Amino acid sequence: MAGIVVVFDFDKTIIDCDSDNWVVDELGFNDLFNKLHPTMPWNTLMNRMMMELHSHGKTIEDIVQVLQRVPVHPRTLQAIKIAHAFGCDLRIVSDANTFFIDTILKHLEIRECFSGINTNPGYVNEEGRLMILPYHDFNKCPHGCALCPQNMCKGLIIDGIRESIREEKRFIYLGDGVGDYCPSLRLKERDFVMPRKDYPVWGLIMKDPLRIKGEIHEWSDGEEMERILMKIINTISLKESAQLISVDCKSVSAQEPLPQVFSSSMITIQYL
Ligand SMILES: [Mg+2]
Numbered sequence: 553m554a555g556i557v558v559v560f561d562f563d564k565t566i567i568d569c570d571s572d573n574w575v576v577d578e579l580g581f582n583d584l585f586n587k588l589h590p591t592m593p594w595n596t597l598m599n600r601m602m603m604e605l606h607s608h609g610k611t612i613e614d615i616v617q618v619l620q621r622v623p624v625h626p627r628t629l630q631a632i633k634i635a636h637a638f639g640c641d642l643r644i645v646s647d648a649n650t651f652f653i654d655t656i657l658k659h660l661e662i663r664e665c666f667s668g669i670n671t672n673p674g675y676v677n678e679e680g681r682l683m684i685l686p687y688h689d690f691n692k693c694p695h696g697c698a699l700c701p702q703n704m705c706k707g708l709i710i711d712g713i714r715e716s717i718r719e720e721k722r723f724i725y726l727g728d729g730v731g732d733y734c735p736s737l738r739l740k741e742r743d744f745v746m747p748r749k750d751y752p753v754w755g756l757i758m759k760d761p762l763r764i765k766g767e768i769h770e771w772s773d774g775e776e777m778e779r780i781l782m783k784i785i786n787t788i789s790l791k792e793s794a795q796l797i798s799v800d801c802k803s804v805s806a807q808e809p810l811p812q813v814f815s816s817s818m819i820t821i822q823y824l
Pocket residue numbers: 561562563564565727728729
């Protein structure tokens with residue numbers, strides 16, 4: 553389905569934990585993290601934590617090993633692979649960082665399923681320490697969105713993705729966190745939002761669902777996410793096939809066989 557863009561948040565959406573917390577906890581730096589948390593923004597804190605890990609002798613290899621153990625629901629992986637095989641344009645918009653996300657996606661062998669990843673830059677410097685920078689340079693050009701943290705406005709990123717794609721496409725947005733509310737508000741009538749049930753973005757959406765223009769479909773775990781995502785993709789593909797058929801039928805007599813697109817849609821349904 554070339555007409556569909558699926559945008560995934562990463563933490564607690566693709567993986568079943570928060571990668572930042574996971575690394576800090578697994579390497580035993582939770583106490584320091586909790587002590588520093590009230591004193592600085594999250595993105596700054598993560599960069600600081602990477603400095604602390606490095607100065608306490610933790611190596612990049614230690615971080616990679618921990619990242620390769622993150623919990624992931626097998627059906628989430630399946631959903632991503634099937635949506636990609638269908639020709640959907642898959643993207644990630646995340647407040648984690650490029651290093652964590654690339655390491656995990658490569659380990660799960662799904663990196664090539666995604667056409668784009670918008671997240672905070674993360675790189676290993678010459679001392680072998682991981683540096684985590686803000687996505688938006690908030691000193692030079694603040695994004696001006698009151699809903700979002702200063703380092704990243706996911707709504708602005710969604711607008712940018714929409715602008716970069718010339719044709720009208722339908723967006724399906726999946727997320728769990730507070731930061732996923734702003735992009736949900738920017739969806740159009742023809743789009744879909746899949747908030748994770750009982751997580752912060754779900755609470756914000758359900759408080760006033762009329763503010764959301766797209767269709768809302770909640771999900772709880774990887775199994776439900778796969779089922780609902782496949783259903784939405786299939787519904788869109790049927791609708792678009794039906795439109796193609798009605799256009800075709802204007803110039804085709806009733807005796808002629810149905811256009812090919814109709815039978816391929818039926819195969820799609822059976823496959824699902
Ligand atoms: Mg998340």
